Amino acid sequence: xxxxxxxxxxxxxxxxxxxxxxxxxxxxxxxxxxxxxxxxxxxxxxxxxxxxxxxxxxxxxxxxxxxxxxxxxxxxxxxxxxxxxxxxxxxxxxxxxxxxxxxxxxxxxxxxxxxxxxxxxxxxxxxxxxxxxxxxxxxxxxxxxxxxxxxxxxxxxxxxxxxxxxxxxxxxxxxxxxxxxxxxxxxxxxxxxxxxxxxxxxxxxxxxxxxxxxxxxxxxxxxxxxxxxxxxxxxxxxxxxxxxxxxxxxxxxxxxxxxxxxxxxxxxxxxxxxxxxxxxxxxxxxxxxxxxxxxxxxxxxxxxxxxxxxxxxxxxxxxxxxxxxxxxxxxxxxxxxxxxxxxxxxxxxxxxxxxxxxxxxxxxxxxxxxxxxxxxxxxxxxxxxxxxxxxxxxxxxxxxxxxxxxxxxxxxxxxxxxxxxxxxxxxxxxxxxxxxxxxxxxxxxxxxxxxxxxxxxxxxxxxxxxxxxxxxxxxxxxxxxxxxxxxxxxxxxxxxxxxxxxxxxxxxxxxxxxxxxxxxxxxxxxxxxxxxxxxxxxxxxxxxxxxxxxxxxxxxxxxxxxxxxxxxxxxxxxxxxxxxxxxxxxxxxxxxxxxxxxxxxxxxxxxxxxxxxxxxxxxxxxxxxxxxxxxxxxxxxxxxxxxxxxxxxxxxxxxxxxxxxxxxxxxxx
Numbered sequence: 001x002x003x004x005x006x007x008x009x010x011x012x013x014x015x016x017x018x019x020x021x022x023x024x025x026x027x028x029x030x031x032x033x034x035x036x037x038x039x040x041x042x043x044x045x046x047x048x049x050x051x052x053x054x055x056x057x058x059x060x061x062x063x064x065x066x067x068x069x070x071x072x073x074x075x076x077x078x079x080x081x082x083x084x085x086x087x088x089x090x091x092x093x094x095x096x097x098x099x100x101x102x103x104x105x106x107x108x109x110x111x112x113x114x115x116x117x118x119x120x121x122x123x124x125x126x127x128x129x130x131x132x133x134x135x136x137x138x139x140x141x142x143x144x145x146x147x148x149x150x151x152x153x154x155x156x157x158x159x160x161x162x163x164x165x166x167x168x169x170x171x172x173x174x175x176x177x178x179x180x181x182x183x184x185x186x187x188x189x190x191x192x193x194x195x196x197x198x199x200x201x202x203x204x205x206x207x208x209x210x211x212x213x214x215x216x217x218x219x220x221x222x223x224x225x226x227x228x229x230x231x232x233x234x235x236x237x238x239x240x241x242x243x244x245x246x247x248x249x250x251x252x253x254x255x256x257x258x259x260x261x262x263x264x265x266x267x268x269x270x271x272x273x274x275x276x277x278x279x280x281x282x283x284x285x286x287x288x289x290x291x292x293x294x295x296x297x298x299x300x301x302x303x304x305x306x307x308x309x310x311x312x313x314x315x316x317x318x319x320x321x322x323x324x325x326x327x328x329x330x331x332x333x334x335x336x337x338x339x340x341x342x343x344x345x346x347x348x349x350x351x352x353x354x355x356x357x358x359x360x361x362x363x364x365x366x367x368x369x370x371x372x373x374x375x376x377x378x379x380x381x382x383x384x385x386x387x388x389x390x391x392x393x394x395x396x397x398x399x400x401x402x403x404x405x406x407x408x409x410x411x412x413x414x415x416x417x418x419x420x421x422x423x424x425x426x427x428x429x430x431x432x433x434x435x436x437x438x439x440x441x442x443x444x445x446x447x448x449x450x451x452x453x454x455x456x457x458x459x460x461x462x463x464x465x466x467x468x469x470x471x472x473x474x475x476x477x478x479x480x481x482x483x484x485x486x487x488x489x490x491x492x493x494x495x496x497x498x499x500x501x502x503x504x505x506x507x508x509x510x511x512x513x514x515x516x517x518x519x520x521x522x523x524x525x526x527x528x529x530x531x532x533x534x535x536x537x538x539x540x541x542x543x544x545x546x547x548x549x550x551x552x553x554x555x556x557x558x559x560x561x562x563x564x565x566x567x568x569x570x571x572x573x574x575x576x577x578x579x580x581x582x583x584x585x586x587x588x589x590x591x592x593x594x595x596x597x598x599x600x601x602x603x604x605x606x607x608x609x610x611x612x613x614x615x616x617x618x619x620x621x622x623x624x625x626x627x628x629x630x631x632x633x634x635x636x637x638x639x640x641x642x643x644x645x646x647x648x649x650x651x652x653x654x655x656x657x658x659x660x661x662x663x664x665x666x667x668x669x
Contacts, residue, residue, distance in 0.1 A: 006021065006031060007060050008036070014035040021169075055100055057072070077107070088152075091120070094138055098142055119136075124137075132149065136151075139155060139156065222286075233251060233252075270299075289302045327430075355470055357472070357497075357499065359474075359475070360503060361476070364548060365548045367549075369432070369434060375430075387425060389422055390435055392435035396440050403446075404423060421456065424467060428468055433474070448491055454467055480493075516550065517553070521561075526566065536600070538625070594632070600624075605617070606657050614633045645660055
């Protein structure tokens with residue numbers, strides 16, 4: 001039995017070359033193979049030994065006896081992957097990576113000898129300085145050695161034994177001529193297959209280029225590409241109309257043949273960073289966006305007509321506004337400086353940056369819908385539709401048709417041509433389902449399917465329509481208890497509560513009440529003169545439970561403005577059903593409104609255990625209505641001291657509330 005021993009350096013080389021030899025010789029020659037990085041036999045004698053490379057000669061000289069016939073293999077590239085290297089742009093500098101410098105140099109010589117010299121090769125092996133300017137690397141199976149900063153890595157596969165070495169093996173074993181002819185035919189076939197592969201790739205590239213040019217010509221923006229020597233390579237139809245030059249004329253010419261604006265040419269030839277700037281071209285404003293494709297050494301720029309863009313955006317926004325599909329509020333519209341409110345707004349802002357569904361929980365009147373609007377405004381979908389539906393305001397059948405739409409003839413009274421549901425109409429944007437806890441079990445099942453599959457089917461329809469919407473839901477109900485009672489699907493609950501936001505009730509953020517009062521008084525005023533609320537009522541409002549939350553506060557103020565004539569709001573103007581302590585009364589007539597206001601600040605600071613200083617009082621007045629200067633506070637405090645409400649200590653003793661003041665505030669709590 002004919003036997004050949006292959007000695008290789010690495011296990012990968014051993015495996016690849018063994019497979020190659022077995023595919024060539026089949027059962028005619030038995031192949032034994034070893035890798036120096038694994039293990040070697042103790043001794044080899046009277047055998048044909050093939051070295052994978054001359055580089056392993058020293059490593060195996062103690063194993064291979066003089067009685068052996070040794071053939072040192074010549075290696076060539078693996079044709080199976082050569083098309084990847086041929087696809088690299090001409091003139092590109094590439095790193096040839098191998099474990100030894102000698103092997104890398106041999107491989108480069110082979111590639112050049114085969115005529116694959118359209119790129120510039122730089123040899124590299126571990127220990128060499130890493131060239132930072134090269135972004136393409138090729139390697140015969142040594143991907144782990146490629147520097148990490150390189151973007152494009154091409155694995156050519158382990159180099160194969162060349163045909164001259166194969167014929168040496170054939171001669172050694174005195175194989176029949178038919179084997180030599182078969183080998184020659186096989187190599188010829190491989191070359192033909194490679195040629196076909198490259199030809200097909202070339203045809204596909206040509207076809208793709210035609211398609212791409214159609215796309216480039218079909219867009220509404222001008223598109224320009226400039227190569228490394230400053231010549232135009234892409235010039236679409238929009239640029240033809242913009243410059244008055246044809247594509248045939250512009251391509252291959254330098255930039256100054258198409259553009260005369262020196263600043264524009266300077267901008268287009270920069271290769272450092274992506275940037276965009278405004279330029280006036282033919283008396284029209286354009287936004288020119290430039291970016292550099294490093295691997296191709298090409299600058300690409302788009303030219304967008306600002307006037308046309310603004311007109312399109314206005315038309316689109318106008319259409320959305322007519323349908324009511326725009327969000328009206330941002331986080332700036334949500335008033336509140338309290339710690340809990342700041343935390344809630346911050347959480348909501350972070351959740352807005354995701355795409356997952358959000359369950360917004362809060363009591364009636366806390367502002368859940370405002371948060372939904374603001375989340376949409378802070379999301380990546382800001383320029384897409386925002387549709388809000390109150391699930392408790394519609395009957396089951398009507399809500400179903402509103403959400404999912406219907407086909408013509410789906411039911412009696414169905415509109416001719418059918419109707420899109422809000423899920424379709426909000427495609428690409430956000431849908432807000434308020435009072436989600438009020439929908440029926442039947443609709444819950446349909447909604448679950450929409451969230452799972454991101455597709456809907458109209459009522460009476462027979463096809464599924466894919467959608468892309470971000471779903472926000474809100475409720476004031478305890479959905480967990482509803483699940484226990486069998487009133488809400490648990491699987492839907494987990495679908496809508498991927499993210500969760502709790503909006504605090506007003507009683508947990510009472511320090512925001514003065515700010516809200518000030519904003520509502522200005523908002524509700526029907527005249528140039530904004531009504532004022534008597535200062536002694538602020539503590540009362542802060543102690544009220546506000547079961548209707550912000551909505552109740554706004555309604556109370558609106559009622560007071562209506563019955564007062566819109567000037568000064570007092571206790572007498574409160575709604576008759578407003579629950580207050582019977583002992584409340586107006587303060588002594590000897591205290592002016594300003595004095596009552598400052599006394600309220602003193603009492604609140606005292607109640608919170610904070611040191612009382614004029615500076616803190618000034619800050620309190622700013623946050624709670626009319627801001628007073630430090631001089632005004634000093635004058636008022638002297639008057640309060642004269643009236644026996646406070647004692648002003650000397651030095652750093654601060655200010656002390658007297659029993660008279662405490663009794664007064666207790667009466668008016």
